[in-house]
Amino acid sequence: MTGNISILGTLGKTPEALHYESGTIICEFSIAVNRKVKGEQVTDWWAVKSFGKTAEIIGQYFEKGHQILIHGELTQDHWADKSTGEKRTKPVIIVNSFDFVERRSDSDRDQITSHNHSSSSERSQQSSYTSPKPPTVDLDEVPF
Numbered sequence: 485m486t487g488n489i490s491i492l493g494t495l496g497k498t499p500e501a502l503h504y505e506s507g508t509i510i511c512e513f514s515i516a517v518n519r520k521v522k523g524e525q526v527t528d529w530w531a532v533k534s535f536g537k538t539a540e541i542i543g544q545y546f547e548k549g550h551q552i553l554i555h556g557e558l559t560q561d562h563w564a565d566k567s568t569g570e571k572r573t574k575p576v577i578i579v580n581s582f583d584f585v586e587r588r589s590d591s592d593r594d595q596i597t598s599h600n601h602s603s604s605s606e607r608s609q610q611s612s613y614t615s616p617k618p619p620t621v622d623l624d625e626v627p628f
Contacts, residue, residue: 487558488555489554489556489557489577490553490554491577492517492552492553492554493554494517494550494552495513495546495548495549495550495551495552496513496529497513497548499512500543501539501540501543508535509539510539511533511535511539511540511542513546514531515530515554516528516529531575532579533578534579535578538579538582545584552582552583552584553585554582555580555582557580558575558576559575560574561576
């Protein structure tokens with residue numbers, strides 16, 4: 485069972501799509517999401533992974549500070565700490581689809597516009613790219 489999540493956030497750094505010899509493309513990045521707790525702004529950071537064409541497009545068109553609307557599955561990464569051997573986990577969002585998001589001019593500051601990545605002249609305000617399921621990854625190819 486997976487948890488579905490849609491989240492609007494700001495990229496903390498420019499994402500980089502990594503191309504592996506097997507043909508697998510992976511793009512890992514983090515997004516900041518602001519919320520209010522007792523009147524104070526709190527920033528939560530979310531780890532995000534994308535695969536295939538989705539990873540390639542995100543790596544090509546997004547930069548630090550850009551906003552992105554992610555639709556995906558909430559999962560957990562598991563690993564053992566190298567120095568202590570202690571088991572660790574962290575929540576990770578696996579991207580199923582995403583939207584390009586931009587803020588309008590100051591007068592429309594709170595309105596969000598979404599754009600599809602394609603060059604189609606029939607873009608809709610709420611279009612998105614849907615990713616194929618994540619591929620099986622040979623762990624010997626992952627650089628971490």
